[in-house]
Amino acid sequence: MFSLASTFEYYLYNQTTDMRKSFDSLSGIVRSGMNRNPVSGEVFVFINRTRNRIKLLRWESGGLILFYKRLEKGTFTIPQSSKNTTTISITWTQLMMIIAGIEQKNIIQKKRFLPKA
Numbered sequence: 001m002f003s004l005a006s007t008f009e010y011y012l013y014n015q016t017t018d019m020r021k022s023f024d025s026l027s028g029i030v031r032s033g034m035n036r037n038p039v040s041g042e043v044f045v046f047i048n049r050t051r052n053r054i055k056l057l058r059w060e061s062g063g064l065i066l067f068y069k070r071l072e073k074g075t076f077t078i079p080q081s082s083k084n085t086t087t088i089s090i091t092w093t094q095l096m097m098i099i100a101g102i103e104q105k106n107i108i109q110k111k112r113f114l115p116k117a
Helices: 023-033 092-100
Strands: 010-016 043-047 053-060 063-070 087-090
Touching (some): 023 053, 023 063, 043 092
Parallel strands (some): 010 043
Antiparallel strands (some): 010 087
């Protein structure tokens, strides 16, 4: 079953990505540009230069899955980070806000109990 869940780890590539890239090229970016393992089960997020297309790459039992969304109007807003970093760790909530078009600039996350893993 293809799925995304709040229990997964999400990593946003902090550089623009050519959306013509598919499984192998994006896996190469994960390895060389993000220094991560594409078959780890983590979710890797890529956004194009005009910020109207997003791809998510994830390894799931037996193979890679590629999720792709193109906006007909508007752009994705990515979280602020240092220009020196190529990878931003984001939460499932932040990803959903990016996809929904909610700007995260002035949002305050209240503390919640999280059991230690």
